[in-house]
Amino acid sequence: MTRQDAGFEGPTGEIGALAIAQQEAVFRDTFPGMLGVHMLEARAGYARGTLEVGPTVRHPGGFAHGGALAGFGDTVAAWATFPALVRGQDFTTIEFKANFLSGVREGRLVAEASQVHKGTRTMVLEVKIATDDDAHKPVALMLVTQAIIPARTG
Numbered sequence: 001m002t003r004q005d006a007g008f009e010g011p012t013g014e015i016g017a018l019a020i021a022q023q024e025a026v027f028r029d030t031f032p033g034m035l036g037v038h039m040l041e042a043r044a045g046y047a048r049g050t051l052e053v054g055p056t057v058r059h060p061g062g063f064a065h066g067g068a069l070a071g072f073g074d075t076v077a078a079w080a081t082f083p084a085l086v087r088g089q090d091f092t093t094i095e096f097k098a099n100f101l102s103g104v105r106e107g108r109l110v111a112e113a114s115q116v117h118k119g120t121r122t123m124v125l126e127v128k129i130a131t132d133d134d135a136h137k138p139v140a141l142m143l144v145t146q147a148i149i150p151a152r153t154g
Contacts, residue, residue, distance in 0.1 A: 045115030
């Protein structure tokens, strides 16, 4: 399902809140949905979401899989990107760098994406992933670059 399928084709001041309210439909049959990403907040240039580290997120050694963490961070970056677009624009990730800082075997993670740069053709976001507990232990730091492209028509 695309965000257009969910009924929010263009930007509005409420698009982030609408997407949060409809995230179950947006994530249905998608990679972020399979991972179990849950978005808490989304607005132009900022988003925050959670991910439970369980059996489907861990690698055979018992730690959260780097690919799952990268997918989580990329998803949260996307939710900070689409509310910042104007009508007729779409986006796709063109590059990201992930530094994994510590391993985690269980619990809830929280990711926060913050805009570093927004131009006419790219948007860059920093994503911090940490444990969602009293320690707030850093788990990963990502830098995500989005290409801003013309939206598909038809």
